[in-house]
Amino acid sequence: MSMDSEIFVKFLLTRRSIRKFKKDPVPIDLVKKILDIARYAPSAGNRQPWIFIAITDPEIKNKLSKIHRWAYPLEGAPIGIVVACNKDVSPDSYLVDCANAAMYIMFAAHAYGLGSVWLQTLRNIEDIQKILNLPSNYIPVAMIALGYPDESPSPKPRKELKDIAFLNTYGKTLE
Numbered sequence: 001m002s003m004d005s006e007i008f009v010k011f012l013l014t015r016r017s018i019r020k021f022k023k024d025p026v027p028i029d030l031v032k033k034i035l036d037i038a039r040y041a042p043s044a045g046n047r048q049p050w051i052f053i054a055i056t057d058p059e060i061k062n063k064l065s066k067i068h069r070w071a072y073p074l075e076g077a078p079i080g081i082v083v084a085c086n087k088d089v090s091p092d093s094y095l096v097d098c099a100n101a102a103m104y105i106m107f108a109a110h111a112y113g114l115g116s117v118w119l120q121t122l123r124n125i126e127d128i129q130k131i132l133n134l135p136s137n138y139i140p141v142a143m144i145a146l147g148y149p150d151e152s153p154s155p156k157p158r159k160e161l162k163d164i165a166f167l168n169t170y171g172k173t174l175e
């Protein structure tokens with residue numbers, strides 16, 4: 001493994017969901033850089049059905065942070081990003097396309113030393129559309145709380161590779 005690969009693998013394995021943020025603001029130029037990188041996420045047919053809404057307005061951010069009980073990290077985050085996808089542009093793939101863009105945002109944030117957490121949206125689509133004035137064909141797929149980390153959580157447990165990876169057909173161990 002080359003030095004570069006090792007650094008990149010370490011980068012992937014050190015991302016954590018961050019739910020506690022420093023008060024320090026995130027410069028809007030940095031947010032722009034992150035969203036610029038997110039444009040390069042893969043999408044079916046390269047249709048790029050996504051839009052990104054950066055939220056700095058405390059009132060809007062607070063409303064979103066109360067959308068469900070697990071959305072609370074947004075309240076303490078200096079910035080939120082909502083990834084929404086136009087389902088008419090990519091009816092079969094918009095959810096996965098948007099998930100890809102959301103992961104690009106989280107990895108770009110990690111690359112710049114920021115922390116983030118994906119907050120569930122799919123059970124509150126209409127509420128979020130209303131708060132953000134989104135047209136009904138734009139489905140919010142991820143809300144991301146973003147900021148400088150104020151915690152260093154341990155890695156969450158992962159399933160064993162032997163239980164989830166198979167060779168050729170389901171159930172045949174990869175050994």
Ligand SMILES: Cc1cc2nc3c(=O)[nH]c(=O)nc-3n(C[C@H](O)[C@H](O)[C@H](O)COP(=O)(O)O)c2cc1C
Nearest residue numbers: 015016017018019070071073117118119120155156
């Ligand atoms: C689709 C999706 C929805 C999630 N929703 C929430 C959420 O509503 N609130 C939250 O605090 N974390 C949420 N998470 C973060 C997960 O809890 C977290 O990714 C998981 O526990 C693994 O931890 P890690 O990201 O630190 O590796 C969500 C993650 C995904 C991918």
